[in-house]
Amino acid sequence: MLAEALDAYVDTARKVGNPSSLHAAGRDARRLVEESRERIAAVLGARPSEVIFTSGGTESDNLAVKGIFWARERPRLIASAVEHHAVMDSVAWLAAHQRATVHWLGVDHRGRVDPDALAEIVDEHGDEIAMISVQWANNEVGTLQPVPELSALAARAGIPLHTDAVQAAGAVPVDFAASGAAALTISGHKLGGPVGVGALLLGRDVPCTPVLHGGGQERDVRSGTLDAPGMVAFAVAVEVAVKNQQESATRLAVLRDDLIARVLDAVPGAVLNGDPADRLPGNAHFSFPGCEGDALLMLLDAQDVACSTGSACSAGVAEPSHVLLAMGADDDNARSSLRFTLGHDSTDTDVEALLAALPGAVERARRAAAWKTPR
Amino acid sequence: MRILAAMSGGVDSAVAAARAAQDGHDVTGVHLALARNPQTYRSGARGCCTLEDARDARRAADVIGIPFYVWDMAEEFHASVVDDFVAEYAAGRTPNPCLRCNEKIKFAAVLDRAVALGFDAVVTGHHARLGADGLLRRSVDAAKDQSYVLAVLTREQLDRSMFPLGDSTKAQVRAEAAARGLAVAEKPDSHDICFIADGDTRGFLAARLGEAPGDIVDAHTGDTLGTHRGAYAYTVGQRKGLDLRTPAEDGRPRYVLSITPKTNTVTVGSREDLAVHRVTGERAVWHGERTPVECEVQLRAHGEVVPAVVTVDGAGLTAELRVPARGVAAGQAVVAYRSDAAGDVVLGSATITTDRADD
Numbered sequence: 001m002l003a004e005a006l007d008a009y010v011d012t013a014r015k016v017g018n019p020s021s022l023h024a025a026g027r028d029a030r031r032l033v034e035e036s037r038e039r040i041a042a043v044l045g046a047r048p049s050e051v052i053f054t055s056g057g058t059e060s061d062n063l064a065v066k067g068i069f070w071a072r073e074r075p076r077l078i079a080s081a082v083e084h085h086a087v088m089d090s091v092a093w094l095a096a097h098q099r100a101t102v103h104w105l106g107v108d109h110r111g112r113v114d115p116d117a118l119a120e121i122v123d124e125h126g127d128e129i130a131m132i133s134v135q136w137a138n139n140e141v142g143t144l145q146p147v148p149e150l151s152a153l154a155a156r157a158g159i160p161l162h163t164d165a166v167q168a169a170g171a172v173p174v175d176f177a178a179s180g181a182a183a184l185t186i187s188g189h190k191l192g193g194p195v196g197v198g199a200l201l202l203g204r205d206v207p208c209t210p211v212l213h214g215g216g217q218e219r220d221v222r223s224g225t226l227d228a229p230g231m232v233a234f235a236v237a238v239e240v241a242v243k244n245q246q247e248s249a250t251r252l253a254v255l256r257d258d259l260i261a262r263v264l265d266a267v268p269g270a271v272l273n274g275d276p277a278d279r280l281p282g283n284a285h286f287s288f289p290g291c292e293g294d295a296l297l298m299l300l301d302a303q304d305v306a307c308s309t310g311s312a313c314s315a316g317v318a319e320p321s322h323v324l325l326a327m328g329a330d331d332d333n334a335r336s337s338l339r340f341t342l343g344h345d346s347t348d349t350d351v352e353a354l355l356a357a358l359p360g361a362v363e364r365a366r367r368a369a370a371w372k373t374p375r
Numbered sequence: 376m377r378i379l380a381a382m383s384g385g386v387d388s389a390v391a392a393a394r395a396a397q398d399g400h401d402v403t404g405v406h407l408a409l410a411r412n413p414q415t416y417r418s419g420a421r422g423c424c425t426l427e428d429a430r431d432a433r434r435a436a437d438v439i440g441i442p443f444y445v446w447d448m449a450e451e452f453h454a455s456v457v458d459d460f461v462a463e464y465a466a467g468r469t470p471n472p473c474l475r476c477n478e479k480i481k482f483a484a485v486l487d488r489a490v491a492l493g494f495d496a497v498v499t500g501h502h503a504r505l506g507a508d509g510l511l512r513r514s515v516d517a518a519k520d521q522s523y524v525l526a527v528l529t530r531e532q533l534d535r536s537m538f539p540l541g542d543s544t545k546a547q548v549r550a551e552a553a554a555r556g557l558a559v560a561e562k563p564d565s566h567d568i569c570f571i572a573d574g575d576t577r578g579f580l581a582a583r584l585g586e587a588p589g590d591i592v593d594a595h596t597g598d599t600l601g602t603h604r605g606a607y608a609y610t611v612g613q614r615k616g617l618d619l620r621t622p623a624e625d626g627r628p629r630y631v632l633s634i635t636p637k638t639n640t641v642t643v644g645s646r647e648d649l650a651v652h653r654v655t656g657e658r659a660v661w662h663g664e665r666t667p668v669e670c671e672v673q674l675r676a677h678g679e680v681v682p683a684v685v686t687v688d689g690a691g692l693t694a695e696l697r698v699p700a701r702g703v704a705a706g707q708a709v710v711a712y713r714s715d716a717a718g719d720v721v722l723g724s725a726t727i728t729t730d731r732a733d734d
Contacts, residue, residue: 295492298403298444317408317447368491 002192002237009194009233019226020217029228036228036235043242044186045175046201052218053231056198057166057187061086063200063211063222064162064183065133069094071207072160074130078121080105080113080145081326087133087164088322105134109328110275111143115150122157131182132161136168140310140323140339141274142283144172151180160206166190166198170241171249171280182206186238188230192344193237197230244344252281252342259284259340259351266359273324273337282342287329291336291365294318299361300338305354308339376495377401378537381481382435382443384428386552386559387500387540389435393555394539395498396439402498404436404443407485409452409476410570431559438556446488448480455479457570461583464607467634468706471676472568474524482532496535500548501525504541504718505533510662512718516544523676526710526724529660541718577608589639591619594632594648606634609641612649612702619643650699654683656692656709656725664713664722671719672696673710674703674727685711685722692725705729 001009012032017025019033034048041048054060065087069077079091081104094100103121105113113134122129132154137144147163154161160182168174170191176184183206187198202208202221214223263286264270273285288296293309297318300307310321320334329337340354378400380392396402406429429445436443456475463470486497502514503522511533514520528536540548545564552560567574584607591601601619603609608616613631629643654674666687671680672694682697694709704727711722 294444294446295488298442299492301442302403317445317449364492368488370491 001189001194001233002240004240005193005233005237008236009229012229012232016228019228020215029226032228032232033226036231039235040199040238041201043239044169044184044201045177045179046184047204049204049219050176050201052200052202052222053226053234054198054200054222055196057084057164057185057190058086059211059222060185060187060198060200061133061162061164062090063208064185064202065090065131066094066211067208067221068131068160068162068183068206069098069100070209072130074128075099076101076103076125076129078103078105078118078129078132080107080134082107082111082113082138082140082143082323083133083135084139084164084166087135087162091133100130101128107143107326110278111138111141111273111323111327112275112278113145113150115146115153118150119153122153122159126157126159129157129159132159134161134163136163136165136174136179136184137172137280138274138323139167140321141285141327142167142280143274144168144278144280147179147181151182154182155180160203167280169238170245171282173245174242176201183208188234188237191234191237191241193234194230197227197234199234248344249281252346255342255346255348255351256281256284258348259342259354262351262355263358266355267362270362273327273329282346283339284342285337285339287324287333287337288362288365289333289336290369291362292369293335293338295365295368296336296338296361299364300354300357303353303357303361305357308341309337310339377493378403378496378498379485379489379494380404380441380498381485382406382432383500383565384431384435384559384562385500385565386549386557386562387502387545389432389439389500389557389559390548390552390555391498391500391537391539392435392441393439393551393557395537396441398539400498402439402441403494404432404439404441405485405489406432406443406445407448407452407480408445409448409456409480431562435557435559438558446485448484451484452476452480452570455484460568460570461580463706464580465584465636466706467606467636469610469704470706471524471708472570473676474527474708477524478527482528482536486532486535490535496537498537498539500540501538502540502545503538505536505538509533511721512541512715513712513721514541515718519545522712522719522721523673523708523710526708526721527660530662580607581605587639589641591617591641591643593629594642594644600629600643603641606636606639606641609634610702611704617643646701649701651701651703652696652699653729654694654696654700654703654709654727655729656694657690657728659687659690659692659723659725661687661692661723662721668711668713668722670722671712671714673712674700675707678702680712683711687723687725690725692723703727703729 016029019029037051038048041051077100095102107113136147151161162183163181164185165174166187169186182203184201189195208221210221212223269289271287309318320331324334378395380402382388382404433443456472460470460472501521502519503525504512513522571579587605590599593600600621609631630649632644633642667684672683673680681700683694686693707727708724709727710724712719
């Protein structure tokens, strides 16, 4: 957690009461919550009343997808094929259990959705579409989506568009009002705030049925006692992240482009995934054909290079990424992929360390995969 | 050495990994995800195996202080062990899937991958001894001895294997696990075939092979004594579950003598008919001792040992039994031991090809 956010968390946790209580301690806590709401709204282009605090990105995505689908009472949903599981599985659940008809928006080989494809579905089924969900930036390959263009298209047809901006906020400029989205997800820990707090920015006129019923907090859309320390720390983190966004993005993009160029140069057969330019500043994602990502991860981990193969099931088995499959990769290519993420504390030295370890690890992982019978 | 510890989530493999780490080796824990169980938490994806076992293995690795990963071996396991299991039953034989898993997965696919990734050896929690002399011996805990299912390993495989538990009893292993703070210390032993969660082997086979009614025939008279719903459900030596309509002439119990897939027939006879004097095997793994050799053979897991003269000729093995054995089923292993004060030594093994019908 960011030092400023941690300090704010501890200070608040020491003193506050329940923000829903009417006595003096409750009012003090309520004031901190409302100030946090205003601070987040101010830096993300939202009105304070549009900030619905939640427990994080997963809850915000569930609330947006299910809540708007339920409230609008229309049978169809549109979502991109590269959504985070919080959106994808919510949509799939509505299809499986509530008879929703889903239109999955395909992506090109760089991971971008085609606005014309969305327009076609909207033209054909406009009145039957409850909502659209397209992420701002992909959590695996880092590709950015043309959210304002998609939102404008949705708005013309009167359909609310939700965007999961968990990866985007603080990394690229995000302005809720300017984006034209009806709902937008952000998460605390991705910005240097605490785990367990996030928000759904929800337009004032967007109907949304609660997922959590109870005391009626948060515009009656999200009940539950307000976590004042978490919200204060979250607000501090959002402010700092947005304030530093441009400078940080500029620095990270240079470092990332250096990393990408050097990896492609040093590792025979390495392929960059995602959009070469229109991607998250700290994201570099590669396929190393002939390797299994989990073997490569293990070899790099032993040399103190942390990377990610994407999602794993509950037992810990790495799964071929649905994002890469949607981008046209086959199963083996999807399994040969790794993501390297650069953050605010990443430096040239880290890139050096990666380049020192990676070529040898890829060579070894390729040998390790060679015994396998082809799938 | 750089050691890969295969961690099932049970107490044995946890203690084995802990001992290897304590001995100064650079140990990495790996849990093998083997099952394609449809009970998964995520729809549309591949099935996750026993989540609790994976978690137990991970927690043991935490306590030992070693890195931990999960390797997806479900495809290999299914092809080499589960499909083989079904095919063997369909062919009228009685396979041992634990043995096959050691042969094809743990000390083949996993070991090969480990070596390719820079590891020197694989350590497991099997109860068997593999000392400095390179000889594979029975565990000191006779009841838990697993040398029978390891006898299939070749010299090359054994040279890259470590079994640190062979000198300990199960009770000692549990006590040590508790002393080390491993939460699996009291975890019950696994008994059943891991990929048949409910223990219903007959149902598992029926679901894959379908019902195939056929005759149960008397070995002596050739009379049809009853019908069965699938010959695969029977094992040589089996007495229960025959459900014969016609009692035998002598009124004594009948046992399965052989299974003939070609005619879908189960042949039954008396207990005396089960006696076998000679066992032949194929795909022999033999550790150098000259044959013929006077030794002891074990013909099924946890079965009794029988004195025998074993001759090995290439991949073929013949055991002339000094004392007749019963319930010898094709598909099981014949494992030869030389009795030794320091623990019986595995001389070699082969897959049994004959049942009593060929005797």
